[in-house]
Amino acid sequence: MSTDGAGVLERILTEDEAAILDAWNTALREGASLQGGRIREAELRTQAKAVLGQLRDALASNSLDADGEGFAPLRETLADISRSRAIQGFTPTDTANFVFSLKEPIFEALRRSADVDASTLAAGVWAAGKVLDRLGLHTMEVFLASREEVIGRQGQEIAELSTPVVRLWDGILALPLIGTLDSARTGVVMENLLQAIVDEEAEIAIIDITGVPTVDTLVAQHLLKTVAAARLMGADCIVSGIRPQIAQTMVHLGVELNVVSKATLADAFAVALKRTGRKVVRQQAPAEERR
Amino acid sequence: MDRIPILKLGGALIVSIQVDMHDRLALALEEDLTAMIARTGARGVLIEISALEIVDSFIGRMLVSIAAVSRVLDAETVVAGMRPAVAITLVELGLELTGIKTALNVERGMALIQVRLSEEDDGHGSDRDRHED
Known part of the structure; x- marks a missing residue:
């Protein structure tokens, strides 16, 4: 038929x-x-x-x-x-x-x-x-x-777009993270950061997590891995941009980030400059601040 | 059996690993280094591993144990020049080499050791002089 x-x-x-x-x-x-x-x-x-x-x-x-x-x-x-x-x-x-x-x-x-x-x-x-x-x-x-x-x-x-490594100063790198960190992205982030540390001969890397929406135990573990790998390369890491809610969640979850952390990228940068023996000064201080 | 040469430079010992580490070589290095630290009274050990491309858990553990033994003998271990791939592997293996100082290259590693040496000279200078006499 x-x-x-x-x-x-x-x-x-x-x-x-x-x-x-x-x-x-x-x-x-x-x-x-x-x-x-x-x-x-x-x-x-x-x-x-x-x-x-x-x-x-x-x-x-x-x-x-x-x-x-x-x-x-x-x-x-x-x-x-x-x-x-x-x-x-x-x-x-x-x-x-x-x-x-x-x-x-x-x-x-x-x-x-x-x-x-x-x-x-x-x-x-x-x-x-x-x-x-x-x-x-x-x-x-x-x-x-x-x-x-x-x-x-x-x-x-x-x-690819969301894992740039930025050079802030001689030997100071910043890694602004945006979006959730999963294992695959952590791998990419880690490789990029470590390669940049070698290329720039960086001493300090600032990981800014302002753009990371949530930090749970898994994300924290990935962050810590990145920090540990950078340390093995001889670079110190500073974590910055932890938002208040995230800080609270982290404490409630019992997540501990045993790294130097600063509230903002600016604070972290100041620390980094200080550690590398640099200082930012005004060329001419305003009159009321001069003592 | 070939051995990894250990160089003495001032108060520091320098080990540059230029060949593929296998387990017996690692054990021999640990032994030689320990003996050398004891004999020379070195205060710093710099292990340069920029040519090391492959690490396994045993080599990682060996680094940790060299550092521990050195610390007992009052010498500080600095690992210099680790490759990114090696760093990632060690972290994935869970070997974060806590207690070992790290540096990007030999120059920075030596700077770290120099800092410690000069601190020691300031702090315990008289002790050390007497010991060497």
């Missing part, structure tokens, strides 16, 4: 191609696919024509297995379309509808066809439904995979 269905479908697609394509294009135009002008109508037409042509070729192999060999070029085309949709910011519904909206024109064409009896019609409808559903799912899978890829890349970029 399935072979029969594929044959019927192929015949219909060959005989009635123009009408089906027209109806499909109308359906696509009426649907949401064009909304917002994210894609031109001509482009949509080209895509539809290519997909329809390849669907016919695939059916010519007398198979209804949309995962099979004969459908490979069609799957490839759909994957490309789906990927570009994901990047252009289409909704999942729009993307899936591209394939699903082909159903109605094909059913219509089957019905129109004069020499089709009831059982052949049923076979054709079943075949079309089976193939198109599978292809629709395939577009969704590719769509989601591309989105995941985008999300993953963004995550990686954020991780």
